[in-house]
Amino acid sequence: MTPVTGDQWADLQGAALLGTDRRPLPEPGSPLAASVDRTEPATALLDLAALAAVRRRAGALPAPAVDTPAPAPDDTRPALPELAARRLAVLLGTRGGHGSTANLAELLPQWLAVARAHGYRLPPALVPALLDAARARSELRADAVALAGPLGRWLAPQNPDWRYVTRTATDPDGLDRPGELLWQEGLFAERVTHLTGLRRTDPAAGLALLASTWATERAEDRVLFLDALQDGLSGADEEFLEAALGDRSKNVRATAAELLSTLPGSALAARMADRARAVVRHDGGRLHITPPTACDAAMQRDGIPVKSPTGRGERAWWFGEVAAAAPLTVWTADTGLTPEQLLAVPTVDADGDGGGAEWAEDLREAWARAAVRQQNADWARALLGAPPRPGRESRTPGAPAKLLAVLSPAERASWTAAFVQTHGLGDAFQLLGACATPWTPPLSTAVVAALKRAAELGSYPWSHSGVLGMTERALAPETAPAVEALAADTSPDTAWADTFTRLAGTLRFRQAMLGELTAG
Amino acid sequence: MEERWSTEHVLSLAPDPASQKAAGKLSGPAPWSSAGTGRGALWGLCKGSGSTPYRTAVELGTPAYKCSCPSRKFPCKHAVGLLLLWASGPEAVAPAAEPPDWVSEWLNGRSQAAADKAVKQQAKAADADPEASRKRAAKRSARVAAGALDLRLRLADGVRRGLADPLPAGAWDEVAARMVDAQAPGLAARVRALADTPQDALLEEFAMLHLLAGAYGRIDTLPEELAATVRTRVGFTTDAAELLAGPTVRDRWQVLGSRDTADERLTTRRVWLRGAKTGRDALLLAFGRPGQAPDLALPTGRLLEADLAFHPGARPLRAVLGTRYGSPEPAPVAVPAGLSPAEALAGYGTAVAEDPWLDSWPAVLADVVPVLTPDGWQLTDGRGTLPVRRGALADAALWRLASVSAGHPVTLFGECGHAGFTPVTAWDAEHRPVGLG
Numbered sequence: 001m002t003p004v005t006g007d008q009w010a011d012l013q014g015a016a017l018l019g020t021d022r023r024p025l026p027e028p029g030s031p032l033a034a035s036v037d038r039t040e041p042a043t044a045l046l047d048l049a050a051l052a053a054v055r056r057r058a059g060a061l062p063a064p065a066v067d068t069p070a071p072a073p074d075d076t077r078p079a080l081p082e083l084a085a086r087r088l089a090v091l092l093g094t095r096g097g098h099g100s101t102a103n104l105a106e107l108l109p110q111w112l113a114v115a116r117a118h119g120y121r122l123p124p125a126l127v128p129a130l131l132d133a134a135r136a137r138s139e140l141r142a143d144a145v146a147l148a149g150p151l152g153r154w155l156a157p158q159n160p161d162w163r164y165v166t167r168t169a170t171d172p173d174g175l176d177r178p179g180e181l182l183w184q185e186g187l188f189a190e191r192v193t194h195l196t197g198l199r200r201t202d203p204a205a206g207l208a209l210l211a212s213t214w215a216t217e218r219a220e221d222r223v224l225f226l227d228a229l230q231d232g233l234s235g236a237d238e239e240f241l242e243a244a245l246g247d248r249s250k251n252v253r254a255t256a257a258e259l260l261s262t263l264p265g266s267a268l269a270a271r272m273a274d275r276a277r278a279v280v281r282h283d284g285g286r287l288h289i290t291p292p293t294a295c296d297a298a299m300q301r302d303g304i305p306v307k308s309p310t311g312r313g314e315r316a317w318w319f320g321e322v323a324a325a326a327p328l329t330v331w332t333a334d335t336g337l338t339p340e341q342l343l344a345v346p347t348v349d350a351d352g353d354g355g356g357a358e359w360a361e362d363l364r365e366a367w368a369r370a371a372v373r374q375q376n377a378d379w380a381r382a383l384l385g386a387p388p389r390p391g392r393e394s395r396t397p398g399a400p401a402k403l404l405a406v407l408s409p410a411e412r413a414s415w416t417a418a419f420v421q422t423h424g425l426g427d428a429f430q431l432l433g434a435c436a437t438p439w440t441p442p443l444s445t446a447v448v449a450a451l452k453r454a455a456e457l458g459s460y461p462w463s464h465s466g467v468l469g470m471t472e473r474a475l476a477p478e479t480a481p482a483v484e485a486l487a488a489d490t491s492p493d494t495a496w497a498d499t500f501t502r503l504a505g506t507l508r509f510r511q512a513m514l515g516e517l518t519a520g
Numbered sequence: 521m522e523e524r525w526s527t528e529h530v531l532s533l534a535p536d537p538a539s540q541k542a543a544g545k546l547s548g549p550a551p552w553s554s555a556g557t558g559r560g561a562l563w564g565l566c567k568g569s570g571s572t573p574y575r576t577a578v579e580l581g582t583p584a585y586k587c588s589c590p591s592r593k594f595p596c597k598h599a600v601g602l603l604l605l606w607a608s609g610p611e612a613v614a615p616a617a618e619p620p621d622w623v624s625e626w627l628n629g630r631s632q633a634a635a636d637k638a639v640k641q642q643a644k645a646a647d648a649d650p651e652a653s654r655k656r657a658a659k660r661s662a663r664v665a666a667g668a669l670d671l672r673l674r675l676a677d678g679v680r681r682g683l684a685d686p687l688p689a690g691a692w693d694e695v696a697a698r699m700v701d702a703q704a705p706g707l708a709a710r711v712r713a714l715a716d717t718p719q720d721a722l723l724e725e726f727a728m729l730h731l732l733a734g735a736y737g738r739i740d741t742l743p744e745e746l747a748a749t750v751r752t753r754v755g756f757t758t759d760a761a762e763l764l765a766g767p768t769v770r771d772r773w774q775v776l777g778s779r780d781t782a783d784e785r786l787t788t789r790r791v792w793l794r795g796a797k798t799g800r801d802a803l804l805l806a807f808g809r810p811g812q813a814p815d816l817a818l819p820t821g822r823l824l825e826a827d828l829a830f831h832p833g834a835r836p837l838r839a840v841l842g843t844r845y846g847s848p849e850p851a852p853v854a855v856p857a858g859l860s861p862a863e864a865l866a867g868y869g870t871a872v873a874e875d876p877w878l879d880s881w882p883a884v885l886a887d888v889v890p891v892l893t894p895d896g897w898q899l900t901d902g903r904g905t906l907p908v909r910r911g912a913l914a915d916a917a918l919w920r921l922a923s924v925s926a927g928h929p930v931t932l933f934g935e936c937g938h939a940g941f942t943p944v945t946a947w948d949a950e951h952r953p954v955g956l957g
Contacts, residue, residue: 001865001906001907012723013720013723016679016683016722017682017683018682019679019680019683020679020680021680021681021682041680042677042679043672043676043730046679046731049723049724049726050727050728050730050876052727053723053727053728054872054876056938057868057869057872057937057938058873059869060865060938062861062862062865062904062905062906063906065900065903066891066893066898066900068900068902068927069891070927071926071928072926079950083608086527086528089527090604093537093540093541093544123948124923124948124949125948128919128920128922129916129920151926154926155919155922480550484550492571493569501569504550505545505546505548505551507550508549508550509545509547509548509550512549512608
């Protein structure tokens, strides 16, 4: 603001700072000031200052206009329904905004994902709190930035806390796609984001962009840029990846090899297929295993490390690497057997001393890696085996959660439900984590039944805290009555009663929350 | 039927953020049974971890709360949770003709207690010995006058020695303690604030205190309204019941905004109103102990027909709420008419001419854009610019304002003063009020 002038304020201030013992009283500047009794200089100074202060306050004028930034672009998405907006305010705890209780914090990601899928526009008053929340929790960022929309991108450059917004990929359609300039000058994370986005819409353009600067990129960046090629990977990338097999960096070579091995019909896949045929021969109802005797230069170039990082025996290590990198179609095509049948074929050591059963495990392990890498559902299903049934002990080797992720969501859920029915929740954490949320009703029912059994067996709820946390997020809302019945049946004032009451409350909350979002 | 409140309004009743979170978890139908609303009240049974559910009831008018839970928080999470449930929609809490007995008993007890209190007050007023109270008042006036004179001497000492020489730590606390002894808490508070005043602002504060202490010294010669202002600022209080017994102003008051501030002893809620007929500004104050929300709840944007009694003064603003006529209803014109920055500042100038100690005056700004500049947040209408008063609002609130505006002009209610503008309420593009407190 512009204070009034001609009020001797500076003179008064100077006299007051040094003291009227040392400074003379300023001469009166107005008739009113002239009427002040000057007998006692200190009192007179305060009188004069009071006159001037009130004059300044009463007469202050606004400062001239300042430049205003261009307003945020319009957001044409439909407005969030009123009830859902209130829910978001509760989830964000906008009033106060301190640490969240566990289950509300667990529900925020789900709310954001569903609201984003509906394509709503948020009430502007909630956008800053959302951007703050996503600053602290990076897993929320993609959904938060997408929901904040043009307003979020308009706000973010003004607040250093929200710098992450411009680096977060939102929409594959790219509302404000940064271009060539970003690739040339952007931060590493921005460049990866840009490349990934481009690969999803125009893989060839993404490859061309990467190739244009490839020679000048740092080795550790090259690895991550190569990873980005996984999106939209096709035969068109093969030449580039083949060249990368000769890269100076070992990690770049390994990544290129891994990508090529997942590319059916690539030259590397064909070379690996040849090597696989040399080490495994199907004959007379057996698989004869001849592990490689050396890791030659060509094998190394194709991404097989000479030494096992975990110190396995050399030949067993090379064998596993070859079998895992070969296209899975080699085995079925060459033998005419299905994956299930192949898994049942015994292995023998080709050296012919009758041993070799131990190769079966190595081969299974390699096939499991290949099934995950090549996203082959037939093999993943065969390796997982039939869903376990009560009374029939069957365990899957390797990492079942990874194999499970290759299957369709429905298959994942029904396999996991069967697993939970047989084995309880003890080993189910990763499997449940691989299932899509919300869980299907059968899976939800299986989990509730397993919780009931755990309560009856007298175990402690906190020994299942990981699964319980996930359950609050993922259990089908339709299961709420069953959980409420469970809460009512459990003896009151026990830890399990609290657990079930809380779980039921969370389920109802989630049900209401999702209902509001679809009501719009 | 009682208009349902917004979630934000309900959450503002919660005593602290932890209670808001806890209440949020109770805002779904799951824990509640036998919930209903009627006779201006809301009730329900809330299942907790025990075998007996808690009985929770809220009287919506005051509002007042009752719950059988053992929490010392007030209102407790059950009461706030029940209000949230009710606020979420008509299907959540069904209207009932008659509340259950335990609610009726409580409501009847409350109206009986209110009647008793009124009777007692009348009796007290009749019993009071006018001679004794006159003597008490004279004694206090003399003590305050002595304190004010003492303060003037201290201030004069300060400028004689020079303000560049800082006083030893605690010196102002000592002077403040003397003002408390002199029964002048208003002077004490201003003196205490001097310890945190930057040097270049010290002369202004000295001068205004000097003016106030001097005005009290010759209070008998001042016009009646100005004398009342001086007495209030020095620290004399006026009894609300006494005020309501005097003249009141009946109007349809639009709630322009509210803000809570808290220190370790007290939560203070300020609610600003503007009369639809009279155009008068009014400020209601309500207090709560820490952990308790002040018991005044008026949703911003609503219109309330009521009697207000203003505290006397040269520029009356603070008021107490008397009789209400009906519940707050939505205002017909959601966004109040506003002023330019220059007009708002001129309005403050006019007010200062009547009460020189006024720091600010309520104002609605029309069509201002909040802009973050190297000198802090500014509000501009393309002709004039007001700074947002520094330190008046948390950063989060200012960003909320920026987000609501999105670079477009907004209507903004707040306090306009010599140190800048303190935003309280902004109206968004859909004409809904957004609280910035």
